[in-house]
Structures are given as structure tokens and as C-alpha cells.
Amino acid sequence: MSSNSSRRRDVTVADVARAANVSKAQAARALGNYGAVSDDVRERVLAAAEELSYRPNELARSMNTGKSHTLGVVVGDIENPHFGLATRGISDTAKKSGYNVILVNTDEEQAAEVDAVQVLLDKRVDGLIVAPASSTETEHLQRVYESGRPLVLLDRAANGLLVETVAVNMTGISQEATKYLLDSGHRRIAFISTLKSDSPFSTAAQVDSSQISERLDGMRRAFSDNGLTFPHDLVRLNAGDSESIRHITRELLSLPDPATVVVASDGLIALSVLGAIQELGLVIPRDVSFLMYDDFAWTRLTTPPLTVIAQPVYDIGVTAANALIRQIEGRKAADTAPALEARLIQRGSVGPAKVLSNS
Amino acid sequence: MSSNSSRRRDVTVADVARAANVSKAQAARALGNYGAVSDDVRERVLAAAEELSYRPNELARSMNTGKSHTLGVVVGDIENPHFGLATRGISDTAKKSGYNVILVNTDEEQAAEVDAVQVLLDKRVDGLIVAPASSTETEHLQRVYESGRPLVLLDRAANGLLVETVAVNMTGISQEATKYLLDSGHRRIAFISTLKSDSPFSTAAQVDSSQISERLDGMRRAFSDNGLTFPHDLVRLNAGDSESIRHITRELLSLPDPATVVVASDGLIALSVLGAIQELGLVIPRDVSFLMYDDFAWTRLTTPPLTVIAQPVYDIGVTAANALIRQIEGRKAADTAPALEARLIQRGSVGPAKVLSNS
DNA sequence: GTGAAAGCGCTAACAC
DNA sequence: GTGTTAGCGCTTTCAC
Numbered sequence: 001m002s003s004n005s006s007r008r009r010d011v012t013v014a015d016v017a018r019a020a021n022v023s024k025a026q027a028a029r030a031l032g033n034y035g036a037v038s039d040d041v042r043e044r045v046l047a048a049a050e051e052l053s054y055r056p057n058e059l060a061r062s063m064n065t066g067k068s069h070t071l072g073v074v075v076g077d078i079e080n081p082h083f084g085l086a087t088r089g090i091s092d093t094a095k096k097s098g099y100n101v102i103l104v105n106t107d108e109e110q111a112a113e114v115d116a117v118q119v120l121l122d123k124r125v126d127g128l129i130v131a132p133a134s135s136t137e138t139e140h141l142q143r144v145y146e147s148g149r150p151l152v153l154l155d156r157a158a159n160g161l162l163v164e165t166v167a168v169n170m171t172g173i174s175q176e177a178t179k180y181l182l183d184s185g186h187r188r189i190a191f192i193s194t195l196k197s198d199s200p201f202s203t204a205a206q207v208d209s210s211q212i213s214e215r216l217d218g219m220r221r222a223f224s225d226n227g228l229t230f231p232h233d234l235v236r237l238n239a240g241d242s243e244s245i246r247h248i249t250r251e252l253l254s255l256p257d258p259a260t261v262v263v264a265s266d267g268l269i270a271l272s273v274l275g276a277i278q279e280l281g282l283v284i285p286r287d288v289s290f291l292m293y294d295d296f297a298w299t300r301l302t303t304p305p306l307t308v309i310a311q312p313v314y315d316i317g318v319t320a321a322n323a324l325i326r327q328i329e330g331r332k333a334a335d336t337a338p339a340l341e342a343r344l345i346q347r348g349s350v351g352p353a354k355v356l357s358n359s
Numbered sequence: 360m361s362s363n364s365s366r367r368r369d370v371t372v373a374d375v376a377r378a379a380n381v382s383k384a385q386a387a388r389a390l391g392n393y394g395a396v397s398d399d400v401r402e403r404v405l406a407a408a409e410e411l412s413y414r415p416n417e418l419a420r421s422m423n424t425g426k427s428h429t430l431g432v433v434v435g436d437i438e439n440p441h442f443g444l445a446t447r448g449i450s451d452t453a454k455k456s457g458y459n460v461i462l463v464n465t466d467e468e469q470a471a472e473v474d475a476v477q478v479l480l481d482k483r484v485d486g487l488i489v490a491p492a493s494s495t496e497t498e499h500l501q502r503v504y505e506s507g508r509p510l511v512l513l514d515r516a517a518n519g520l521l522v523e524t525v526a527v528n529m530t531g532i533s534q535e536a537t538k539y540l541l542d543s544g545h546r547r548i549a550f551i552s553t554l555k556s557d558s559p560f561s562t563a564a565q566v567d568s569s570q571i572s573e574r575l576d577g578m579r580r581a582f583s584d585n586g587l588t589f590p591h592d593l594v595r596l597n598a599g600d601s602e603s604i605r606h607i608t609r610e611l612l613s614l615p616d617p618a619t620v621v622v623a624s625d626g627l628i629a630l631s632v633l634g635a636i637q638e639l640g641l642v643i644p645r646d647v648s649f650l651m652y653d654d655f656a657w658t659r660l661t662t663p664p665l666t667v668i669a670q671p672v673y674d675i676g677v678t679a680a681n682a683l684i685r686q687i688e689g690r691k692a693a694d695t696a697p698a699l700e701a702r703l704i705q706r707g708s709v710g711p712a713k714v715l716s717n718s
Numbered sequence: 719g720t721g722a723a724a725g726c727g728c729t730a731a732c733a734c
Numbered sequence: 735g736t737g738t739t740a741g742c743g744c745t746t747t748c749a750c
Contacts, residue, residue, distance in 0.1 A: 023721045058481040060743035079447040088438040103462040122417040271656040297630040298657035419727035
């Protein structure tokens with residue numbers, strides 16, 4: 001049986017080399033399998049390594065090669081199943097190509113994101129996947145880009161940044177969904193997002209997130225296609241925590257000219273909106289209609305099941321990871337652009353608009 | 360304006376030292392703020408660093424210090440909101456203490472877990488948090504322990520491993536919940552878990568997960584407290600993907616002596632079980648009762664809202680991270696043991712047992 | 719094929 | 735306080 005148990009210090013190439021009676025260089029070559037090594041030497045080295053249960057120090061290795069075989073991922077909220085799923089896609093894909101993943105959560109705080117990117121860079125990750133909290137404050141991403149480190153944006157584009165971005169375009173689907181709502185007779189369509197924005201929404205204002213601005217664009221188009229005017233007064237940004245979302249929901253539904261349908265911009269928001277509607281004693285879709293982004297399993301279990309805009313979230317993660325790895329390994333973009341498209345799934349939460357009592 | 364933009368090579372302490380007209384050592388001391396440095400020198404160095412936009416190479420730093428300021432986290436499935444939340448707790452806590460988190464997903468595969476632990480060790484993380492896929496195959500964890508690297512187990516204990524474990528004890532709550540079911544007249548109580556197990560469940564068999572065996576223990580106790588026999592035939596392990604769970608559910612509900620209540624061992628399973636019940640056209644709790652582990656927001660939105668066993672998942676993450684960091688920094692355990700307890704939340708999914716037609 | 723020796727960017731003894 | 739000099743564990747010239 002092997003004598004020494006692993007005590008304090010780790011065993012190094014030098015130890016292995018000594019045990020195998022070869023030079024450190026040869027041992028290193030055999031272990032890292034690069035360069036030229038005779039079969040004889042390789043065998044002896046590998047045997048010795050096994051015997052000593054040698055494990056390379058990846059830190060030292062990375063320092064020389066400059067490669068850490070690690071992908072840095074920065075997301076707003078890992079607790080949000082949307083990001084959970086996307087992260088899963090990234091992680092699975094990374095593993096398949098021999099990469100690890102460092103995950104940093106930013107709480108959707110700009111400062112935290114800047115920090116996270118810096119930390120990851122300092123750790124010399126081979127590349128970064130970032131779901132930027134803002135589409136306008138992007139100097140930190142610009143720096144990454146300039147430093148030459150591969151970077152892929154997830155879910156949201158960054159203004160003026162020529163960086164590969166993996167996201168489904170939301171304009172079309174939003175337009176389609178809105179048309180559907182209009183066709184059902186709805187005119188008072190509310191939209192709730194947690195997006196942090198300085199100005200409460202106003203027509204001209206550039207919205208600080210490509211995802212959200214695309215969705216709003218789609219809504220606007222659908223309205224103008226029908227010769228109607230988009231009800232800006234029903235757009236609510238800055239919806240924060242659950243309580244805030246509930247409050248907003250109650251308010252939207254008790255306006256003099258209330259919303260007849262509420263669109264929730266993600267699954268977390270949806271839960272709070274639905275909670276509020278439930279508390280108000282309103283019945284979907286009789287009293288109010290409901291539409292949400294993202295399709296999770298629970299949306300089929302409510303009464304009625306919910307009408308949603310489903311996104312291929314896992315695939316977005318996979319695609320982003322593949323794109324990043326391709327960049328890292330300096331390969332050309334594949335010509336087969338995988339179609340990432342959202343689609344409207346009509347279930348039971350959208351009904352005809354409630355006829356107004358007056359007129 | 361500063362002349363050189365960041366081109367190829369990174370700027371190093373040597374560069375900064377040169378620019379500040381001091382020795383490399385002094386520059387390093389000032390930058391890493393350790394050792395003795397005069398105010399004058401510190402200022403010059405910091406200014407130079409700023410000017411050159413110097414960033415320390417954390418890899419090099421880690422190699423010397425042996426500390427990477429990084430926590431390795433190994434979970435079965437980040438897509439599962441249970442782990443999403445726990446991870447969030449870990450991540451928040453880590454950040455607060457200046458640690459980063461490397462997340463590795465194992466798909467609940469033992470081999471992947473062994474691998475993940477090894478990779479993290481190779482990357483020289485300061486410590487590990489692992490939610491072990493198995494309570495019995497623990498050699499890899501044993502090795503971590505022996506190597507002296509701090510290790511904390513999450514959610515599940517490992518047999519014979521004297522490692523700090525953060526998990527709520529499930530026996531008591533399971534007993535309480537089962538008593539509640541028994542009091543409601545249920546005798547045919549089914550339990551579904553995705554736990555991978557060699558043998559289909561049998562009384563004596565040691566179940567390969569502390570979490571699950573505790574839950575089963577609790578059930579058994581409640582039954583014997585009432586002088587009843589636990590219906591082992593209704594325990595289903597190895598429930599795999601969604602389709603498998605649905606199949607199992609259908610089967611349990613169509614036995615000659617069918618289950619009158621189904622207990623789902625986590626949120627993901629619950630979704631499939633509920634889907635199956637819905638497809639069967641059964642109504643909860645009239646036709647069948649339902650109980651699940653973990654309390655997510657959507658459990659309040661179904662009709663009826665679901666009765667659940669809530670665990671402080673986020674806090675489990677927080678506690679685990681704190682414990683690990685404490686170990687890493689060599690501090691003593693805090694005497695204030697934070698109580699992590701699960702509790703039964705009665706909502707509407709458990710009703711009186713359906714009276715059997717025969718007898 | 720092989721080995722000696724020079725780094726990678728940083729920290730840490732050790733003198734002064 | 736400051737500078738000099740070794741390393742950390744590995745990869746990588748560069749001779750032989």
C-alpha cells in the first residue's frame with residue numbers, strides 16, 4: 001500500500017519528476033500532455049503521479065498559459081427562474097466543452113455589476129457572459145470589449161456596443177400579442193416591469209433596456225396598426241419588490257378608466273400581480289385579463305391556466321455559452337444561426353374585454 | 360490626457376513601481392496594503408496605479424497567499440428553485456464577506472459531483488459547500504475533509520462524515536405533517552421523491568439521503584404513534600423526469616386501494632404531480648389531497664392553494680456560507696445557533712380522506 | 719527526446 | 735521604511 005497520506009503540502013510536478021526519475025520538464029510535459037515525450041517516460045510519470053495522487057495546481061497553470069478555462073457569468077438575480085434556467089444552459093454547455101463557470105449575482109444593481117465584471121477580469125476568466133442591468137451605462141462593458149476579452153451579452157443589448165448579443169427579439173412577439181389583446185377588445189393594456197428607470201415612463205424617453213423598449217415598441221406598433229393610441233399612462237416601470245408590484249396592480253385596476261388586462265414582464269412580477277388580483281377578489285379572465293412573459297410549469301396549474309409569451313430560455317443560455325466559447329477559441333461564427341424565437345401560448349387568462357358600464 | 364491605451368499586455372506591479380520611482384516591493388506593499396509604507400510612497404504608487412489603470416492579477420496573488428477568496432458551491436440542479444434560492448443566500452453572504460462564488464451543477468449525478476469537487480479543489484477554492492447527491496458514496500467528500508479544506512454540507516448529511524452540515528431536520532416536521540394527514544382520516548399516504556436508489560423502497564433499506572430518510576422516518580413514527588402501519592407500498596423513489604413522475608402519480612391513484620393523498624418531496628416534483636392530477640380530471644382536495652415540500656409563491660395561486668412544508672431555504676444558504684467562511688477564517692462557531700426549522704402551512708389542498716366505496 | 723534555466727505576477731523573508 | 739532576493743507551481747524557450 002502507498003505509504004504517505006496527503007499531509008500538509010500538495011505534491012508538485014517536481015515531486016512526480018523525482019519519483020519517476022526524470023526532469024521536471026519532462027514530467028510537466030507528460031502530465032500536461034504537450035511537447036514531445038517518449039512512451040517510456042510518459043508511463044513512468046503517469047504511474048508516479050497516480051501513486052502520489054498528484055493534482056495539478058490550476059492556478060499556476062493558468063498563470064502561465066493565460067487561460068483559466070473558466071467562464072464568468074453575471075446575472076441580475078439567480079433566484080429568478082428565468083436566470084436559473086439560462087444559467088443551467090450556460091453551465092451545461094460550458095461543461096461539455098471543458099469550461100467551468102463562475103457565477104456572480106448583482107441584484108440588478110449597476111454598481112454591483114461593474115464590480116462583478118472587474119472581479120471576474122481580475123480572476124482572469126477566459127470570457128464573460130453578462131446580462132446587463134442597463135443598456136445605457138455600459139462603460140464597464142466597453143472596457144471589457146477593449147481589453148480584448150471575449151464578451152457575450154445575454155437577454156439585453158447594450159447601446160452602441162458592438163458585442164455579440166444573444167436574445168430573442170421581442171418587438172415582433174410583443175406586437176403579435178398586443179394585436180391579440182386588441183382583437184379581444186382590450187384597449188386599456190397595462191405593462192409592469194421592474195426595470196429601474198429615472199423617469200416614469202413617457203413616450204419619447206429612451207427606455208434603459210433593450211428588452212423592455214422592444215416590448216413597448218411592439219405594443220405601440222400594434223396600437224398604431226389599428227389606428228389606436230397606446231395608453232402610456234398604463235406603463236409602470238420601477239416596480240420593485242413584491243409589495244410594490246401589488247400596490248401598482250391595485251392602482252391600475254382601480255383607475256377611473258382601469259386597465260382591462262395586465263401584462264407582467266417576467267415570472268417573478270407575475271406572481272405578485274396574480275397575488276394582488278386574487279386579493280382583490282377579481283376573477284381572471286372575467287374581471288380582468290392577464291398575460292405574462294416566460295412560460296413556467298406553474299402557469300398551467302392556475303385557474304385558469306395562463307396565457308404566456310414563452311421564450312427558449314435554456315437555449316438562450318446554451319447559445320450564449322457556445323458563442324463565447326467560439327470567440328475564446330478564435331473560431332468563426334457558425335453559419336447556422338439557431339433561431340431563438342418567442343411565441344405566444346394562448347391558454348385561458350385572456351378573455352374579452354369587460355364592457356364598460358358607462359356608455 | 361493619458362497617453363497609452365490598454366493594448367496587449369497587462370500592467371504589473373513592476374510597471375507601477377517604475378512609474379512611481381520606487382522598488383517593486385514597495386509598490387506591491389502599497390497596492391496590497393500590507394507591510395510598512397510611507398505616506399509619500401503610498402500616494403505616488405496609488406497615483407501611478409490609477410494612471411496606468413493597474414489591476415492586480417488575482418491568480419498570481421492567490422498562488423502566493425494560498426487564498427483565492429473564492430467559495431466553491433456544488434449543487435444538483437440550479438434550475439430547481441430550491442437551489443436557486445439557497446444559492447442566492449450563499450452568494451449574498453459570500454459577497455458580504457468579500458468572497459466570490461464558483462457554482463458547479465451536477466445534474467444530481469454522482470460522477471459529476473466527484474468531478475466538480477476535484478475541479479474546485481484544483482482551482483484552490485478556499486472552501487466548499489456541497490449538497491451531496493448521495494449520503495453513502497462520500498469518499499470524495501472524505502478526501503476533501505482529510506485534505507483540510509473547509510467543507511460544509513448543504514441540505515443533506517453524509518453518513519459517517521464529521522462535517523458541519525446545514526439542514527433543517529425533517530423528522531419532526533414530517534411526523535407532524537403526517538399526523539395532520541392521519542387526523543384528516545388519511546391512511547393511504549403516498550410519497551414521491553426523485554432520489555436515485557438501487558432498491559425500490561423497502562422498510563429496512565437504508566435510504567441513500569438523509570433528507571429523505573428523515574422524512575420517511577417521520578412518517579413511520581406518526582403512523583406507529585397512532586398504532587397504524589406505514590404503507591410502504593406507496594413510497595416511490597427514483598422518480599425521474601416529469602413524464603416518469605406523472606406516470607407514477609397516475610399509478611398511485613389507480614391502485615385497487617389507491618392513495619388518498621400524495622406528498623411531493625420538492626417543488627419540481629410537485630409541478631408534475633399536479634399536472635397529472637389535473638389531467639386525470641381529479642379535483643383537489645375533493646378527490647385526492649396533496650402536500651408538498653417547499654413553499655413557493657405559485658403555491659398560493661392554484662385552486663385550491665396548496666398545503667406545504669416550508670423550509671427557510673434562503674437562510675439555509677446564508678447559514679452554510681457563514682459557517683464555511685467562519686471555518687476558512689479559523690474562527691470559532693458562534694454560540695447563537697440560528698434555528699432553522701421547517702413548518703407546516705395549512706392551506707387548501709388537504710381535505711378529509713375520501714370515503715371508500717367498499718365497506 | 720530530454721534537461722537546464724528562465725520566466726508568469728505576485729508575496730514574503732531578509733537585510734539594510 | 736525601503737530595496738534585494740527568493741520563491742509559489744507551472745509552462746516554455748533553448749540548447750544538447
